[in-house]
Amino acid sequence: MNNKSIANLLNKVAVAYSIKDEKKFRFQILAYQKAADVISNEVREVSDLYKENKLNTIPGVGASLQKHLEELCKTGHVYQYETVLKDIPEAVFPLLDLPTIGPKTAFKLVSAFKLKDPTTVLKDLLEIAKAGRIAQMEGFGEKSQSEIIKTIEQANLIDKAAERMTLPFASQMADQLIEYMRKCKDVKEIYTLGSLRRRMETIGDIDIAVATDNATSVLDHFVNYPYKSRLLDKGDVSASILASNGRRVDIKTQSAQSFGAMLQHFTGNKEHNVHLREIAIKKGMSLSEKGIKFSNTGKIKEYKTEKELYQALGMQWIPPEMREDAGEIELAQKHAIPHLVELKDIKGEFHIHSSFNIEPSHDLGINDFSTMLKKAKELNYKYLGFSEHNPSVSKHTSEDIYKLIKMRNTYLDNSCSNTIGVRVLNLLETDILTDGRLAIDDKSLSLLDASIVSIHSSFQMDKETMTNRIIKGLSNPKAKILAHPTGRIINSRPGYQADWDKIFRYCQQNNKALEINAYPTRLDLISNLVRKAREYKLKFTIDTDSHAVDQMNLMQYGVDVARKGWLTRNDIINCLDYQDVIKWMSK
DNA sequence: GCCGTTTTCGGCCCGACTGTTTTCAGTCG
Numbered sequence: 001m002n003n004k005s006i007a008n009l010l011n012k013v014a015v016a017y018s019i020k021d022e023k024k025f026r027f028q029i030l031a032y033q034k035a036a037d038v039i040s041n042e043v044r045e046v047s048d049l050y051k052e053n054k055l056n057t058i059p060g061v062g063a064s065l066q067k068h069l070e071e072l073c074k075t076g077h078v079y080q081y082e083t084v085l086k087d088i089p090e091a092v093f094p095l096l097d098l099p100t101i102g103p104k105t106a107f108k109l110v111s112a113f114k115l116k117d118p119t120t121v122l123k124d125l126l127e128i129a130k131a132g133r134i135a136q137m138e139g140f141g142e143k144s145q146s147e148i149i150k151t152i153e154q155a156n157l158i159d160k161a162a163e164r165m166t167l168p169f170a171s172q173m174a175d176q177l178i179e180y181m182r183k184c185k186d187v188k189e190i191y192t193l194g195s196l197r198r199r200m201e202t203i204g205d206i207d208i209a210v211a212t213d214n215a216t217s218v219l220d221h222f223v224n225y226p227y228k229s230r231l232l233d234k235g236d237v238s239a240s241i242l243a244s245n246g247r248r249v250d251i252k253t254q255s256a257q258s259f260g261a262m263l264q265h266f267t268g269n270k271e272h273n274v275h276l277r278e279i280a281i282k283k284g285m286s287l288s289e290k291g292i293k294f295s296n297t298g299k300i301k302e303y304k305t306e307k308e309l310y311q312a313l314g315m316q317w318i319p320p321e322m323r324e325d326a327g328e329i330e331l332a333q334k335h336a337i338p339h340l341v342e343l344k345d346i347k348g349e350f351h352i353h354s355s356f357n358i359e360p361s362h363d364l365g366i367n368d369f370s371t372m373l374k375k376a377k378e379l380n381y382k383y384l385g386f387s388e389h390n391p392s393v394s395k396h397t398s399e400d401i402y403k404l405i406k407m408r409n410t411y412l413d414n415s416c417s418n419t420i421g422v423r424v425l426n427l428l429e430t431d432i433l434t435d436g437r438l439a440i441d442d443k444s445l446s447l448l449d450a451s452i453v454s455i456h457s458s459f460q461m462d463k464e465t466m467t468n469r470i471i472k473g474l475s476n477p478k479a480k481i482l483a484h485p486t487g488r489i490i491n492s493r494p495g496y497q498a499d500w501d502k503i504f505r506y507c508q509q510n511n512k513a514l515e516i517n518a519y520p521t522r523l524d525l526i527s528n529l530v531r532k533a534r535e536y537k538l539k540f541t542i543d544t545d546s547h548a549v550d551q552m553n554l555m556q557y558g559v560d561v562a563r564k565g566w567l568t569r570n571d572i573i574n575c576l577d578y579q580d581v582i583k584w585m586s587k
Numbered sequence: 588g589c590c591g592t593t594t595t596c597g598g599c600c601c602g603a604c605t606g607t608t609t610t611c612a613g614t615c616g
Contacts, residue, residue, distance in 0.1 A: 022613095027599060031588040062589045100605080102614050139613095143606060194616085207616095235604085265601090266616075273616095277600040282593085288601055 001047065001072065007040035009072075009081065012093065016084045018103040019092075035060045037271070043500065043528050047073055091121040098122075098151045112137055126152045163491045165247065168520040168557050170196050170203035177208065177225065177249060184221035186214040188256050193266040197320045199560035201523040202490060205248040207266060211259040222251050258291050258302035260309050265289035271325035272318075279313055279329070287313075321563040326531065328566075338568050343559050345569040347577065348376065350385035350427055351452055351483060351515065351543030352552070356411060358404040359396065360389035361431060361439065362456060365547040369415040369424075375549045376422045383578045385425035386412060387452045387483075390439045393431075402444045409447055423578045425449045425585075429483060434458045436472025438479065445478040450585040452515070454483035455496065463497040470498060471506050480585055481541050481573075482507070484517040484524040492521065500529060504536040511587050513539040513573050516565075518558030519551070530565025539584075541573045 014032035017025035038060045039046060049055050050073035055066045068078045088107070095106035113128050115121050126149060128134060134145040174192050181187050191197065193207035212218045219239045223231055232240040238252045254262040265273065266289065277287045286293040291302040292312055303309040307317040315332035319340055322328040331337050352372055353365035369386065376384040391401045409426050429452045431439040438445070438453060445451060453473045461469065474482060486495030507514060514533055517524045522545065525533065530540070542558035544551050562572065569575035573584060
């Protein structure tokens with residue numbers, strides 16, 4: 001059973017407790033939800049932690065949950081959960097995906113109409129609602145009935161777009177909207193909120209905050225957004241639309257006077273905010289989106305900026321990317337928040353695919369050396385590493401491969417790099433073959449400053465074989481960077497199974513770097529693994545993996561992931577000067 | 588069911604919104 005299904009099970013238990021007696025089980029419900037949340041974000045598999053006897057290292061898992069998880073890993077089921085879930089029809093759960101329907105409502109509906117089949121429950125309920133039978137039930141009315149019809153029909157529509165957006169996609173969508181919103185003179189300040197502001201790798205909805213003295217004017221402007229497909233909601237202070245690409249956009253307005261409190265509140269994440277409020281309570285304060293209420297006076301103090309709000313709670317301002325309740329609050333209380341890496345710290349990159357044809361195993365880039373070098377100059381880079389895929393092994397002898405690489409290097413040395421002041425690194429993206437050998441031999445590798453190595457085949461290996469394969473690939477002295485380490489493709493392919501602790505330890509002991517790949521559907525290494533790798537004091541590179549010159553603009557998203565992993569510029573190889581990069585590569 | 592620079596017992600986040608109600612339950616972020 002993987003983490004996702006375990007989290008799913010714990011959430012179901014929470015739902016069952018809500019239905020049975022929400023008051024009585026109030027804190028169990030919270031505990032189960034929290035554990036489900038932690039486990040769904042945990043990079044270590046629960047089944048592995050069980051084998052290593054480390055279940056107690058999962059935050060939010062105490063003695064009782066630990067016992068249940070052990071039973072689950074051992075036998076595949078948990079007696080107590082089965083007992084609890086016995087009275088809850090499976091058809092309840094699909095209804096919970098509908099907005100405005102929670103455990104109680106779902107259970108009432110499923111019971112009243114004896115809905116059994118979870119695969120057809122939405123369709124069945126829609127027919128019942130359309131026949132007007134819901135409005136007759138106690139606690140329901142015409143409005144809730146039409147709301148149910150609307151949300152089920154809407155769910156069918158939205159389902160196709162149910163995949164989360166990648167960060168770059170959401171970010172560009174928000175930029176476009178923000179540019180439009182700035183045309184309204186009443187917009188004083190405008191920011192993204194929620195997961196987008198926290199720079200999560202994938203985003204559900206776009207949330208926007210506006211500081212204004214005239215909410216009506218701002219909201220009127222918003223609902224006239226040209227790329228709107230329809231209006232979802234509009235109140236006095238907030239509104240929601242469905243954009244023409246099917247994505248939901250929410251906007252919230254607030255006076256500049258308490259804009260900081262609102263920004264903080266809606267940036268989250270939930271656990272971060274809960275933790276802050278617990279701290280506030282101990283100081284006799286109560287925290288909300290309006291500001292801080294002091295219990296001795298009963299008065300609410302407003303905050304213009306987040307910084308003032310965090311200060312009032314006795315801590316440093318926390319960059320949004322770090323707000324996950326992963327220890328950042330404790331750091332802020334000690335005024336020890338690291339100075340996170342910024343885009344301007346980046347001095348070059350190592351993973352660029354040009355169009356120079358060395359008859360590679362995988363895709364070529366579409367632009368030539370000089371085009372990419374000019375772009376590097378524009379970005380104020382001091383160096384650029386070319387990392388075409390290695391010449392295909394099946395079609396060439398090792399002697400052919402040697403000649404191809406040598407020819408590329410000659411062209412590169414004669415490129416425009418000297419004239420424009422961007423140094424060139426002779427690199428290559430070399431496949432780690434299934435047995436862990438690199439795709440090209442040492443003689444060819446000797447032509448390079450260093451090699452990026454990566455997995456491009458046989459993703460389905462078992463964990464131990466894959467771990468050994470990666471480590472063996474990295475063991476070549478020329479192999480310095482492990483590219484897109486987990487191999488995941490967002491919304492398409494999960495990463496391969498590997499023992500990350502073992503790989504991180506190897507990298508630490510052997511001076512190897514992990515890549516943070518900024519390509520929109522990769523964003524790999526993923527941020528929670530970055531944070532883990534950081535504990536090993538590893539070095540990282542941030543690369544765009546560009547196959548076209550415009551993709552070099554995507555560096556920001558790699559920096560976002562690095563920041564989310566708490567990295568400073570000292571952790572990152574491409575924040576070094578050229579000479580220090582060369583020194584590191586030859587170590 | 589979890590957790591500990593007040594605690595191993597006794598706490599555990601906050602407000603808005605909505606609909607069905609005349610004071611509240613359920614849902615959401």
